[in-house]
Amino acid sequence: MTTRHAVRARGLRKRYGDVTAVDGLDLDIRQGEVFGILGPNGAGKSTTVEILQGHRRRDGGELSVLGQDPGHADRAWQARVGIVWQDESAPAELTVAETVRHFARYYPRPRDPEEVIALVGLEAKAASRTKALSGGQRRRLDVALGVIGGPELLLLDEPTTGFDPVARRQFWELIRSLADEGTTIILTTHYLDEAEALADRLAVVADGRIAAQGEPGTLGGRAQARATVHWAEADGTARSEETDTPTRTVTALAQRFDGEIPELRVARPTLEDIYLRLIGERDPR
Amino acid sequence: MTSTVRTRNRSSDADADAGAAPRLPGAWRLGLIRGALEIKQFFRLREQVIFTFAFPIVFLFLFASIFGDDMANTGSTASQYYVASMIAAGIMSTSFQSLGISIAIERDDKVLRRLRGTPMPPAAYFLGKIWLVLVTGILETAALLAFGTTLYDVQLPSGISGWLTLGWLFVLGITGCALLGIAISSVPKSAKSATSVVVLPFLVLQFISGVYILIDTVPGWMLNIGSLFPLKWLCQGLRGVFLPEAAAALEPAGSWEYGRIALVLGAWCIGGLLLCLLTFRWKSRSDG
Numbered sequence: 001m002t003t004r005h006a007v008r009a010r011g012l013r014k015r016y017g018d019v020t021a022v023d024g025l026d027l028d029i030r031q032g033e034v035f036g037i038l039g040p041n042g043a044g045k046s047t048t049v050e051i052l053q054g055h056r057r058r059d060g061g062e063l064s065v066l067g068q069d070p071g072h073a074d075r076a077w078q079a080r081v082g083i084v085w086q087d088e089s090a091p092a093e094l095t096v097a098e099t100v101r102h103f104a105r106y107y108p109r110p111r112d113p114e115e116v117i118a119l120v121g122l123e124a125k126a127a128s129r130t131k132a133l134s135g136g137q138r139r140r141l142d143v144a145l146g147v148i149g150g151p152e153l154l155l156l157d158e159p160t161t162g163f164d165p166v167a168r169r170q171f172w173e174l175i176r177s178l179a180d181e182g183t184t185i186i187l188t189t190h191y192l193d194e195a196e197a198l199a200d201r202l203a204v205v206a207d208g209r210i211a212a213q214g215e216p217g218t219l220g221g222r223a224q225a226r227a228t229v230h231w232a233e234a235d236g237t238a239r240s241e242e243t244d245t246p247t248r249t250v251t252a253l254a255q256r257f258d259g260e261i262p263e264l265r266v267a268r269p270t271l272e273d274i275y276l277r278l279i280g281e282r283d284p285r
Numbered sequence: 286m287t288s289t290v291r292t293r294n295r296s297s298d299a300d301a302d303a304g305a306a307p308r309l310p311g312a313w314r315l316g317l318i319r320g321a322l323e324i325k326q327f328f329r330l331r332e333q334v335i336f337t338f339a340f341p342i343v344f345l346f347l348f349a350s351i352f353g354d355d356m357a358n359t360g361s362t363a364s365q366y367y368v369a370s371m372i373a374a375g376i377m378s379t380s381f382q383s384l385g386i387s388i389a390i391e392r393d394d395k396v397l398r399r400l401r402g403t404p405m406p407p408a409a410y411f412l413g414k415i416w417l418v419l420v421t422g423i424l425e426t427a428a429l430l431a432f433g434t435t436l437y438d439v440q441l442p443s444g445i446s447g448w449l450t451l452g453w454l455f456v457l458g459i460t461g462c463a464l465l466g467i468a469i470s471s472v473p474k475s476a477k478s479a480t481s482v483v484v485l486p487f488l489v490l491q492f493i494s495g496v497y498i499l500i501d502t503v504p505g506w507m508l509n510i511g512s513l514f515p516l517k518w519l520c521q522g523l524r525g526v527f528l529p530e531a532a533a534a535l536e537p538a539g540s541w542e543y544g545r546i547a548l549v550l551g552a553w554c555i556g557g558l559l560l561c562l563l564t565f566r567w568k569s570r571s572d573g
Contacts, residue, residue: 053402075404076309078402083402085399088395088399098322102318106403107310107403107404
């Protein structure tokens with residue numbers, strides 16, 4: 001059971017006219033994991049998610065999502081996959097409760113609508129019409145509609161774009177609680193902190209290809225990367241040195257300055273440094 | 286290969302549920318549920334409700350006031366002619382026009398895409414629209430009849446056969462026009478252009494089908510084009526229901542031609558359905 005894959009893609013390919021949006025993507029996403037797809041705008045993230053959901057047809061490659069080809073999926077399969085798109089609008093004239101209850105009726109084994117409304121934190125807004133909700137609240141409603149069918153796989157396309165920092169943290173908690181329930185979650189994002197906070201594993205996508213794949217802590221050789229020691233000389237000139245042995249460098253500096261080292265800072269590359277390197281240089285290896 | 290995987294999943298589902306395989310809700314039931322939801326949404330937009338229903342009544346009032354005279358040798362007045370006309374136009378506006386515009390907007394707003402991402406059977410969406418159109422169409426017709434019988438002495442059918450005729454004209458007319466509305470909703474590139482794309486052909490049809498102008502004064506070539514579409518026949522049938530027998534003299538054929546009306550409206554229902562099946566788009570054009 002543990003080795004079963006929720007998603008298995010080989011050489012996924014999609015072109016729009018002259019533009020190749022997805023260019024030979026391989027993915028292995030395990031059941032129950034939170035998988036982040038990270039990349040700049042136009043990297044092919046949304047297209048990938050849309051192909052996984054069956055909304056778009058791929059031009060090439062092999063794909064199995066929950067054991068079926070999304071290009072030929074039936075209603076029973078659709079009931080097992082939830083999606084939250086980037087740009088959505090629920091019916092403006094219906095209340096939150098009406099909308100969630102209505103969508104529950106499309107599914108063979110829906111979750112309890114009141115429980116889902118509570119899960120996304122909209123209890124206080126259950127009787128409000130959608131048009132009266134704030135942007136963040138609408139997004140929560142979108143998520144409620146994405147999970148109302150009790151999906152085994154949930155696809156989220158840039159779920160927190162446009163959120164304020166508080167709303168984003170709350171949203172992360174929501175995703176974590178869904179993941180704790182065992183839902184496989186695939187989310188695209190261009191926020192690095194989001195990917196680092198949520199994903200068990202990440203793929204960095206650039207120009208429709210995977211530039212690197214792995215756990216956030218070790219992605220792109222992050223754990224092995226050299227540290228940089230920054231300090232200032234007595235005359236105020238900023239200095240820095242890349243090293244595999246930062247402790248030795250700092251000890252040496254401490255002896256030279258005979259005590260405090262001015263403006264001392266030791267830095268490891270952040271996920272952002274790795275990411276920028278990955279999307280900046282095509283194929284760093 | 287897919288089929289073996291599917292079978293395996295199904296059996297594992299069944300195992301988990303001790304033999305009770307989950308049943309997907311059926312299209313008819315979901316169609317009813319969607320219909321109720323559509324009607325609820327429609328009536329919550331008060332502005333839309335008022336203007337939808339007021340439009341043909343205002344037009345009836347204008348035309349009946351301007352051209353209300355007796356029509357020679359027909360035993361009826363132009364006002365009564367316009368009651369039949371406006372009921373036909375009202376049926377087409379609640380079906381063709383409102384569906385043509387609202388579905389184009391729903392497509393642009395990604396409502397259709399969201400529905401497509403659920404296990405809802407596509408037929409349930411269309412059934413829901415049909416329910417909405419039936420309810421609004423009946424209300425519109427009732428409002429026009431109330432107005433026409435009070436102000437313009439229109440006689441309601443006296444026997445069961447008159448009501449039956451009204452019934453089948455209504456059902457065939459509204460179904461054909463609704464299907465055409467669903468079909469035309471795929472034409473506009475975006476929600477912004479939907480109103481213009483839908484309203485112009487509807488307006489032209491009303492002129493060449495004898496809605497605004499008495500049928501015997503519409504130029505022959507125009508009427509020939511109008512005869513290709515359902516509105517002309519719907520008007521004609523409704524005149525047969527609400528005008529005295531002598532008024533059939535106005536008709537190009539000199540009679541109400543119910544057989545032909547049934548044939549043309551029926552053909553549009555089938556043709557409209559085929560057109561919808563062949564051309565309906567769940568995605569907006571920008572969405573590929």
